Amino acid sequence: MTDTTVTGFSAPRSPFSPPTRFAVPGRIAVSNRAAAVWQTATLSEIRRETPHAATFRFAVPGWAGHLPGQHLMLRVTAHDGYTAQRHYSLASAPDDTGHIELTLDHVEGGEVSGWFHTEARPGDQVEVRGPLSGFFAWPGDRPALLIGAGSGVVPLMSMVRHHRARGLDVPLRLLVSARGPEELIYAGEYGDETTAVFTRRASEGVPVGRLSAAHVAPLLTGAGRPPGGWEAYVCGSNGFAEHASRLLVEAGQPVDRVRIERFG
Amino acid sequence: MNVTRGFAGRPRVHNPGLPPGQYDAGDDWPVLSAEVTPDLTPADWAFRIDGLVAEPRTWDWDGARALPGSVYEGDIHCVTSWSKFGVRFGGVSLDAFLEVVRPEASATHAVAYSHTGYTTNLPLGDLTGGRAWIAWEYDGKPLAAEHGGPARLLVPHLYFWKSAKWIAGIHLLDHDEPGFWEQNGYHSRGNPWEEQRYSGD
Numbered sequence: 403m404t405d406t407t408v409t410g411f412s413a414p415r416s417p418f419s420p421p422t423r424f425a426v427p428g429r430i431a432v433s434n435r436a437a438a439v440w441q442t443a444t445l446s447e448i449r450r451e452t453p454h455a456a457t458f459r460f461a462v463p464g465w466a467g468h469l470p471g472q473h474l475m476l477r478v479t480a481h482d483g484y485t486a487q488r489h490y491s492l493a494s495a496p497d498d499t500g501h502i503e504l505t506l507d508h509v510e511g512g513e514v515s516g517w518f519h520t521e522a523r524p525g526d527q528v529e530v531r532g533p534l535s536g537f538f539a540w541p542g543d544r545p546a547l548l549i550g551a552g553s554g555v556v557p558l559m560s561m562v563r564h565h566r567a568r569g570l571d572v573p574l575r576l577l578v579s580a581r582g583p584e585e586l587i588y589a590g591e592y593g594d595e596t597t598a599v600f601t602r603r604a605s606e607g608v609p610v611g612r613l614s615a616a617h618v619a620p621l622l623t624g625a626g627r628p629p630g631g632w633e634a635y636v637c638g639s640n641g642f643a644e645h646a647s648r649l650l651v652e653a654g655q656p657v658d659r660v661r662i663e664r665f666g
Numbered sequence: 667m668n669v670t671r672g673f674a675g676r677p678r679v680h681n682p683g684l685p686p687g688q689y690d691a692g693d694d695w696p697v698l699s700a701e702v703t704p705d706l707t708p709a710d711w712a713f714r715i716d717g718l719v720a721e722p723r724t725w726d727w728d729g730a731r732a733l734p735g736s737v738y739e740g741d742i743h744c745v746t747s748w749s750k751f752g753v754r755f756g757g758v759s760l761d762a763f764l765e766v767v768r769p770e771a772s773a774t775h776a777v778a779y780s781h782t783g784y785t786t787n788l789p790l791g792d793l794t795g796g797r798a799w800i801a802w803e804y805d806g807k808p809l810a811a812e813h814g815g816p817a818r819l820l821v822p823h824l825y826f827w828k829s830a831k832w833i834a835g836i837h838l839l840d841h842d843e844p845g846f847w848e849q850n851g852y853h854s855r856g857n858p859w860e861e862q863r864y865s866g867d
Binding site: 479487517522526644651662 | 667668669670671672673674675676678687689696697698699700701702703717746747777779780782783784785812834835837839843846847850851852863864865866867
């Protein structure tokens with residue numbers, strides 16, 4: 403990795419370590435300076451992904467780089483000085499120099515997502531700070547089992563794109579759940595690493611149903627399980643995150659190797 | 667000021683209880699935790715205070731519940747920018763626990779830790795004086811597992827990542843030691859009124 407924000411995994415310095423089965427992972431050092439500074443981001447492109455989700459591409463010339471799985475904080479400001487800020491996962495791979503991408507759902511009544519989906523156009527400027535948090539980040543160093551639903555696939559796609567862009571051979575699998583094919587974000591970009599699970603509708607011959615043990619178990623046993631096992635990354639609504647993380651643990655995934663990002 | 671073209675925002679309702687950069691989440695109570703929700707029953711639960719104290723002590727569920735009850739009614743604030751108004755938690759003031767273990771004069775900071783192993787650091791002064799609770803009820807009902815039940819720490823005057831879910835213990839120290847999110851770039855104290863979100867704020 404060449405990102406300046408990364409110093410790799412190292413043991414936490416803390417001399418007090420409570421008993422735990424929860425992995426406080428070796429810290430991926432985040433650049434506190436980058437995280438503290440608001441930068442101007444200029445919208446350069448909008449791509450529709452589904453009827454409810456679109457990707458917003460920004461030029462951020464001073465972006466310090468990020469790891470797949472990290473997020474940022476975004477701020478918009480009204481004429482009277484009123485501001486609104488939200489956390490969003492980064493969708494783009496780290497190597498997209500000077501540019502970042504976010505994929506946002508149009509949340510009903512959403513103050514910020516509403517602006518993005520009804521007002522925003524190329525040339526508009528917002529402010530961002532980040533990248534933030536190393537916990538959900540995946541530097542590409544260990545087998546990763548990614549499970550996401552809806553827009554929960556966004557940080558996971560950053561990992562898939564990174565894997566592809568760097569030509570990594572470390573195992574990577576993605577299980578992505580959507581209501582139906584038309585709501586599957588990044589539908590045209592998935593390859594052999596991905597299994598899509600449709601919960602409500604699917605084209606003829608494709609099964610419909612919730613993510614289940616049948617999807618997860620084959621990846622955690624026998625030839626489906628890489629030597630040393632997986633690092634699991636789960637992202638989605640809280641209900642989905644609870645369901646998916648329980649499936650993983652029931653199938654044998656160690657609880658201290660499940661990282662969860664919940665969209666509240 | 668960097669005005670965003672076309673952004674008007676929600677109608678402004680002056681709310682003196684809303685810290686800067688926060689919005690009112692209304693009836694929502696988003697769940698934000700990084701780990702698998704533990705299967706923890708009251709019978710499994712225990713709470714320990716040790717470190718720089720005269721008498722380290724572990725309470726089981728019944729022992730903790732036997733302490734004098736205390737209620738927090740007020741607001742909570744999450745660093746991800748939602749705030750929730752008029753919440754009601756029932757439990758015991760942390761002062762009641764500390765009275766039993768008697769912190770040493772040298773104790774200045776604490777690491778709160780969960781049954782999952784999650785940690786967060788706090789100045790001891792943020793845990794005393796009726797500003798922190800061990801809470802097991804929300805809105806008159808047992809606290810849900812996804813919100814930290816059977817019992818969580820509650821430090822409502824700081825961002826909510828300080829209110830460790832599934833609280834297992836508090837370890838008193840004579841120095842500050844960053845916890846889980848603090849090692850991941852978050853602010854060491856997390857005062858919402860000063861927008862202490864990230865390290866460097």
